[in-house]
Amino acid sequence: MSQSLQIRRTAGALGAEIGGVDLAQALSDETIAAIRAALVEHQVIFFRDQTLTPAQQVAFGRRFGPLNIHPYVSGMAGQPEVMEIIKEPSDRINFGGGWHSDMSFLETPAIGSILYAVELPEWGGDTLFASQAAAYDALSEGLKATLDGLNAVHSASKEYSSQGASAQKRGSMQVAEADGYVGEYVHPIVLTHPESGRKALYVNPAFTLKIEGWKTSESKALLDYLFNHCRYEGFTCRFAWRPGSVAFWDNRSVWHFALNDYPGQRRHMRRVTVDPWSRQAAVPAAAE
Ligand code: SIN
Secondary structure, three states, rough: OOOOOEEEEOOOOOOOOEEOOOOOOOOHHHHHHHHHHHHHOEEEEEOOOOOOOOOHHHHHHHHOOOOOOOOEEEOOOOOOOOOOOEEEEOOOOOOOOOOOOOOOOOOOOOOOEEEEEEEOOOOOOOOEEEEHHHHHHHOOOOOOOOHHOOOEEEOHHHHOOOOOOOOOOOOOOOOOOOOOOOOOOOEEEEEEOOOOOOOEEOOOOOOEEEOOOOOHHHHHHHHHHHHHHHOOOHHEEEEEOOOOOOOEOOOOOOOEEEEEOOOOOOEEEEEEEEEOOHHHHOOOOOOO
């Protein structure tokens, strides 16, 4: 039996809040399909007042695809698919504190990420989201045509090497350094969403090194233009977390940015990251 979802759009470019569903339950295939359709349509969806154990979050995530085990960030003991995203009061930097999408440094990047709020600062700690489909739509036909045939090279080295952005130490999370050759993977700059057919820009300030076949200096000029274009305020929405809130975003068409505006306070989230089905055999649906 399907739970009846209430879906309320929250911003112009992307984002919808969904009520009427308890994500801790074993949901019917119909309900999962409705959540998936809402994700594809709104690109990021939000749920309030959920209570999820790590195992329940894993079970919910697995309904959408196999879960990723992050190659550099340690997962929870006994639950390696669950990444604890923690900023302690003594930490200066946060995780995800710049525009990016998750895992484009892999050969088959993650399709979605499901973030659950455990503990929040008294103020601040919101997350921003930006629609890369809206960013693509806003380009001129001329630039769209130029980008359509281009690929970009992505690598974890940009973020996770000892020179990368994540190299600054935090007390709260174990992040391994990606030194030596960690792989470079090529993805189209314009991604056609496999479910909606909508085109979106797929470049990533955290992991895109260059445009395939271009000199670094040539790439930099165009990528800098795109990185700046893609974060235009009109393409964004902002989510103010409460304990028990869940955000589920589509990495194929959304960037996100965890604001770091709560010095001296603690923020604790748990993330599972959904890989495409092509990565592993499908997990059978649970009966409701
Ligand atoms: C992330 O980049 O996955 C973290 C987002 C957040 O903590 O708001």
